[in-house]
Amino acid sequence: MAAERDTALRLRAYLAGGPIARLEHRPIAVPPAKDRMLAAFVRMGGESSPWAVGWKRGRRAIEIRTVPEARRRSDVAVMVADFGDELCSHFESAEGALRQLWIPGSTHAEMLHFIALRYSRAKKADPELLARLNRTGRRCGQMFDATQNPNSVLCIDLTARLREMFAFPCEPVRENHLGHLLAWLGPDGKEGRAKLAKDAEVFAVSTSLDPELERVLAPAVEAWNDAQTDAARRPHADRIRKALESEIRRRLELLEAGLEIYDDAAGENPGAALISSSSMQELTRFEGSEAYHSDGGFVRSPETDHSPTTAAMSYAQKDADMIAARAALVPFDRACQAELLAEGNAFAGDVLSVETVVIGTKTIRKQLTVATDGALPLRLREQDSVVIAGDADGKGVWKIHQITPDPKGKTRTIRLVAMQANPTGPMPKRGAVGVVFHEKLDPELRRRLARMVFQTKELATDGTAPGAWILEQLAAREPSDTAPDTEHFDGTTTRVVQDG
Amino acid sequence: MAESDGSAQDTRRRFEQWAKNPRCAANAASAILNIPMVEVARAEGAKVPFGQSPFALARGQSFERAMFKDDAAVLRADLVAAGVLPASARGFADFRFKRNGGPFAKVDDALASTTKWLGELASGRLDRTLAAGATIRIPGGVMLPHATLCIDATAVVLRDGVPTLVVGEVKVYPDRGGYTDETQLATSRAQAGMYVHGLRLVLQEAKLDHKVAVSATGFLVLSRSGSNRISIRANEDFEGQAERARTGLSTLSSVAQALKLAPNAGLPVIQKAEVSYCEACVSFCERADSCRDRAAASGDGAVLGDEVQRFLGEVPLARVRQLASGAKPANEHEREIVRMLATTEGANGR
Numbered sequence: 001m002a003a004e005r006d007t008a009l010r011l012r013a014y015l016a017g018g019p020i021a022r023l024e025h026r027p028i029a030v031p032p033a034k035d036r037m038l039a040a041f042v043r044m045g046g047e048s049s050p051w052a053v054g055w056k057r058g059r060r061a062i063e064i065r066t067v068p069e070a071r072r073r074s075d076v077a078v079m080v081a082d083f084g085d086e087l088c089s090h091f092e093s094a095e096g097a098l099r100q101l102w103i104p105g106s107t108h109a110e111m112l113h114f115i116a117l118r119y120s121r122a123k124k125a126d127p128e129l130l131a132r133l134n135r136t137g138r139r140c141g142q143m144f145d146a147t148q149n150p151n152s153v154l155c156i157d158l159t160a161r162l163r164e165m166f167a168f169p170c171e172p173v174r175e176n177h178l179g180h181l182l183a184w185l186g187p188d189g190k191e192g193r194a195k196l197a198k199d200a201e202v203f204a205v206s207t208s209l210d211p212e213l214e215r216v217l218a219p220a221v222e223a224w225n226d227a228q229t230d231a232a233r234r235p236h237a238d239r240i241r242k243a244l245e246s247e248i249r250r251r252l253e254l255l256e257a258g259l260e261i262y263d264d265a266a267g268e269n270p271g272a273a274l275i276s277s278s279s280m281q282e283l284t285r286f287e288g289s290e291a292y293h294s295d296g297g298f299v300r301s302p303e304t305d306h307s308p309t310t311a312a313m314s315y316a317q318k319d320a321d322m323i324a325a326r327a328a329l330v331p332f333d334r335a336c337q338a339e340l341l342a343e344g345n346a347f348a349g350d351v352l353s354v355e356t357v358v359i360g361t362k363t364i365r366k367q368l369t370v371a372t373d374g375a376l377p378l379r380l381r382e383q384d385s386v387v388i389a390g391d392a393d394g395k396g397v398w399k400i401h402q403i404t405p406d407p408k409g410k411t412r413t414i415r416l417v418a419m420q421a422n423p424t425g426p427m428p429k430r431g432a433v434g435v436v437f438h439e440k441l442d443p444e445l446r447r448r449l450a451r452m453v454f455q456t457k458e459l460a461t462d463g464t465a466p467g468a469w470i471l472e473q474l475a476a477r478e479p480s481d482t483a484p485d486t487e488h489f490d491g492t493t494t495r496v497v498q499d500g
Numbered sequence: 501m502a503e504s505d506g507s508a509q510d511t512r513r514r515f516e517q518w519a520k521n522p523r524c525a526a527n528a529a530s531a532i533l534n535i536p537m538v539e540v541a542r543a544e545g546a547k548v549p550f551g552q553s554p555f556a557l558a559r560g561q562s563f564e565r566a567m568f569k570d571d572a573a574v575l576r577a578d579l580v581a582a583g584v585l586p587a588s589a590r591g592f593a594d595f596r597f598k599r600n601g602g603p604f605a606k607v608d609d610a611l612a613s614t615t616k617w618l619g620e621l622a623s624g625r626l627d628r629t630l631a632a633g634a635t636i637r638i639p640g641g642v643m644l645p646h647a648t649l650c651i652d653a654t655a656v657v658l659r660d661g662v663p664t665l666v667v668g669e670v671k672v673y674p675d676r677g678g679y680t681d682e683t684q685l686a687t688s689r690a691q692a693g694m695y696v697h698g699l700r701l702v703l704q705e706a707k708l709d710h711k712v713a714v715s716a717t718g719f720l721v722l723s724r725s726g727s728n729r730i731s732i733r734a735n736e737d738f739e740g741q742a743e744r745a746r747t748g749l750s751t752l753s754s755v756a757q758a759l760k761l762a763p764n765a766g767l768p769v770i771q772k773a774e775v776s777y778c779e780a781c782v783s784f785c786e787r788a789d790s791c792r793d794r795a796a797a798s799g800d801g802a803v804l805g806d807e808v809q810r811f812l813g814e815v816p817l818a819r820v821r822q823l824a825s826g827a828k829p830a831n832e833h834e835r836e837i838v839r840m841l842a843t844t845e846g847a848n849g850r
């Protein structure tokens with residue numbers, strides 16, 4: 001049904017001749033320009049390190065770093081450290097303001113992950129450079145995690161956010177190109193947006209370069225490698241630098257233009273403030289762990305969870321984050337509510353009656369009887385808890401008491417009982433039409449689960465917890481506290497480093 | 501990853517090309533006749549991107565050469581560490597082509613040498629337990645004009661006393677654990693599954709299948725981020741992909757017979773064949789743009805993606821516009837379209 005909604009929106013976009021909004025409100029806060037940093041990377045074909053990186057902090061000018069040879073790891077390391085210094089400073093000087101990193105698309109997020117994998121646990125280099133690289137690696141890891149977490153707005157993948165915000169009249173596979181999406185969102189022009197969008201696809205926005213450009217640059221790279229002196233290398237380095245700078249600049253300018261469009265597209269969802277707040281908390285936690293790392297503390301591997309319990313805890317935590325983000329946005333956005341309806345995690349109906357009932361001997365509760373469309377999907381079951389759409393606090397909780405389908409399947413009557421004696425949320429009146437009830441989105445249970453999983457070892461030792469035998473088995477599978485293979489940024493061949 | 505001979509590599513690539521859009525007759529004809537679609541697109545005057553990144557190609561070759569250097573010392577050590585090979589395993593069989601650092605200049609020589617190696621294994625000689633570029637030809641002429649496969653890496657282990665081939669696929673992209681690109685992983689597994697199926701066919705035809713087995717699990721060799729070190733993903737299950745290759749090759753064979761294509765039929769056959777545009781075409785076919793234009797002109801819902809196309813079926817987009825403007829639905833399917841559009845009423849364009 002959710003896929004059907006996407007199909008319907010895509011058809012609507014086609015009929016409208018351009019993109020249509022999927023959401024009523026922008027689901028994230030966009031801070032003022034001074035608190036934003038934009039970044040873009042390009043890489044040499046087949047490599048996972050950057051060949052060039054560019055950034056723009058606030059209203060300052062674009063800064064670009066390039067290396068002539070992306071396979072020369074020591075040069076790349078210095079370039080990455082320069083970028084890292086700027087990135088870390090951007091967040092460390094926030095002073096309580098929400099700060100963000102914006103990137104053009106998913107391949108740039110991948111590059112953040114590559115940097116995290118490569119440098120966050122690097123061990124061998126000049127100590128000053130090593131400290132900068134480690135810090136950069138950890139910060140990039142945090143940024144990458146943020147792109148995967150709907151409850152974080154520290155790092156924004158603009159292409160993904162535009163896809164979330166708009167339905168485009170094209171194939172989903174084409175929606176991975178920022179230029180394509182921005183052409184659709186831009187002015188119509190003489191040729192029409194479809195043509196402009198198609199033309200925009202010619203210019204690469206990902207971290208990869210057009211193979212034709214690489215073919216042009218290949219002789220310069222080869223000549224740079226063959227040259228024996230700095231003077232002989234210079235013209236080749238200049239040629240490479242100019243080409244890469246132009247590629248980075250184009251990506252950053254596109255990103256900046258896209259950000260403006262996104263910012264202007266719709267008003268901010270009031271619930272976005274909650275997501276911003278949890279992002280700020282995440283930032284504070286990160287700064288705390290940074291202090292620990294700089295004192296030589298253990299650094300979490302970006303490559304593995306190490307143990308089943310940590311993996312399970314992370315899973316529960318991520319689930320909680322997903323629910324939290326939804327809980328923040330749904331009350332204020334009818335399109336989000338429509339998504340829940342399409343999934344069957346909500347129902348809309350007409351209120352047939354509002355009664356006061358006595359449960360047992362003296363428990364007095366409000367009871368609603370609602371008639372809904374029997375043809376629509378419904379995943380909710382009797383005893384599930386729901387809230388009325390728009391109940392931002394989620395305090396007016398109703399329990400589904402009974403679901404009675406009409407024998408012909410056309411309608412469904414649902415009886416709901418208030419969980420509290422005096423429900424604090426919205427109270428529909430008899431005869432109210434199209435009232436939406438949706439699942440109660442509460443991340444707290446998942447958070448509690450994450451904490452419980454974290455305490456697995458203690459629970460297993462105690463032996464009294466339910467299912468203690470499973471916990472014992474899990475604890476027995478915990479590996480010893482050794483680090484996995486650790487990479488040195490300079491490409492040396494040390495295979496495994498046990499650092500306890 | 502890097503395979504040794506153009507035609508050998510083409511076999512797998514052609515199969516994968518066909519599998520991406522089996523509904524397109526032109527695509528089937530291109531795969532069967534071994535005429536790349538890029539040639540057809542160029543003949544039709546389309547501007548097509550020119551080749552792959554030279555750096556990526558060089559990186560792939562250097563990655564593979566380093567891995568197989570010194571009798572595959574690096575790969576062997578990591579396969580032992582990953583539990584694919586026992587520590588006692590020895591010997592390296594190199595069937596690669598000269599351009600990739602191997603000893604062979606011709607496909608037939610690599611084929612003969614691989615066949616001899618399989619014979620050695622069947623007779624219980626396990627002195628070469630790791631092979632690079634093992635070259636096999638799928639018997640039975642299931643695909644025109646021939647079906648030759650080069651397997652990146654093959655390990656040999658003893659299971660229940662039977663020498664068992666464990667297929668490995670080498671890719672240069674970085675292993676990012678659970679974040680590794682799903683599409684790239686799926687493609688690698690599909691390739692490895694084709695090799696598992698191919699080896700089984702070859703052993704069966706040589707009547708060696710009761711003496712040498714092919715493991716349903718294998719391994720992927722990926723790189724590590726920002727370095728030349730390798731990362732082994734052991735115990736990859738290729739059985740499903742082997743089955744996909746088996747049924748896919750059989751279907752392609754039937755398609756080849758049904759199309760009655762002469763092996764020497766040229767470009768015009770492909771140009772005249774019917775096309776069926778789908779979303780996957782964007783990722784692999786150089787004619788995708790022209791086919792999309794045709795689909796758009798005929799009002800095919802495929803221009804809005806596979807999901808829309810599946811939902812609309814034969815109903816053209818022009819009819820959807822009429823229905824949205826209030827035309828009376830002619831049947832249950834059209835009523836469903838109207839009902840679905842109604843769920844998003846009020847959504848406005850920019």
